[in-house]
Amino acid sequence: MSNNTSQARQAVEAIQGEEGDFPCTHAEAQLVVRCGITVDALTEMIDRHKVVSFDVFDTFLARKTAQPTGVFSYMERVSKVAGFCALRVKAEALARQQFSSPQKP
Structure with missing residues (x-):
């Protein structure tokens, strides 16, 4: 056990x-x-919150990309929001820095 x-x-x-x-x-x-x-x-x-976000990738959902950022690249292509991938990566880095969470491997 x-x-x-x-x-x-x-x-x-x-x-x-x-x-x-x-x-x-x-x-x-x-x-x-x-x-x-x-x-x-x-x-x-x-x-107590209006919006709640959960990290479900690799736990409940499988992604068909080699790297997690591949999902962000896909979202950029589908949504046609230029620079989405880079902004999303930067937002995660800032959130980790603000909340003192270690970088994922």
Whole structure:
């Protein structure tokens, strides 16, 4: 059993307590283990914003490009917005710098 799976099971047991009366799924437990927040807390954070963005590439969606920036190049061609790819790459770099997130490999 992987360490994350073990931690998730422990989180489920801790949340459910002895009675087992809290309906906590494995996915909800993984959220607690990996992010340190509950589904209710995440829902509250989402509800406080008009726009919420999730990075779903390579997790839920597969891309047919060799590099992530290939998607931006495709969007530039389809949308006919000149310079979209370069602007999108720059925006991500600025966001990572502002929020102190390390560069993706």
